[in-house]
Amino acid sequence: MIAIYPGSFDPITYGHLDIITRCSKKFDKVIVAVLNNQNKKVVFSIEDRVAMIKELTSEYPNVQVDNFDGLLIDYAKKKEADVIIRGLRAVSDYEYEMQMSLYNKQLYPEIETMFLVSDTKYSYLSSSIVKEIASYHGDISSFVPPLVEVKINSKYRCE
Ligand code: PNS
Numbered sequence: 001m002i003a004i005y006p007g008s009f010d011p012i013t014y015g016h017l018d019i020i021t022r023c024s025k026k027f028d029k030v031i032v033a034v035l036n037n038q039n040k041k042v043v044f045s046i047e048d049r050v051a052m053i054k055e056l057t058s059e060y061p062n063v064q065v066d067n068f069d070g071l072l073i074d075y076a077k078k079k080e081a082d083v084i085i086r087g088l089r090a091v092s093d094y095e096y097e098m099q100m101s102l103y104n105k106q107l108y109p110e111i112e113t114m115f116l117v118s119d120t121k122y123s124y125l126s127s128s129i130v131k132e133i134a135s136y137h138g139d140i141s142s143f144v145p146p147l148v149e150v151k152i153n154s155k156y157r158c159e
């Protein structure tokens with residue numbers, strides 16, 4: 001089974017990494033698909049986001065990291081993926097995630113979306129809040145791996 005784990009990953013957090021690690025144990029292949037959308041405001045370039053994830057997942061031989069633009073289902077078809085993986089942190093995620101999975105199912109009935117409930121340790125983690133904390137020079141070391149911490153701090157501390 002091939003799973004696609006899509007997202008903006010701006011940047012990757014321990015919560016995302018936990019989902020990738022768990023998926024790598026359940027699926028033959030996991031494709032971490034990083035959204036490359038010119039209209040979405042991001043802090044990290046697509047190259048930086050992909051490079052960080054590649055480095056952090058290098059120990060998992062069945063995990064690939066790629067970027068995509070356009071519709072997720074078109075990318076999923078091209079990659080012959082069986083499932084889309086999304087992490088669910090809290091009830092607040094549910095509405096948006098359900099809507100997205102229903103659209104994707106309508107557009108491409110062969111694809112299933114599977115939700116992994118986030119580990120309680122990471123149920124509050126979000127890339128946006130981590131960036132906000134970093135922008136005020138707060139300590140983000142418990143939210144992101146050291147290499148990501150260095151990258152975020154270099155964005156905000158030389159301003
Ligand atoms: O990490 P995010 O930002 O919550 O991820 C959202 C993502 C990338 C999964 C979603 O925006 C997406 O799939 N975008 C690609 C365009 C698309 O297929 N849109 C229709 C989804 S219903």
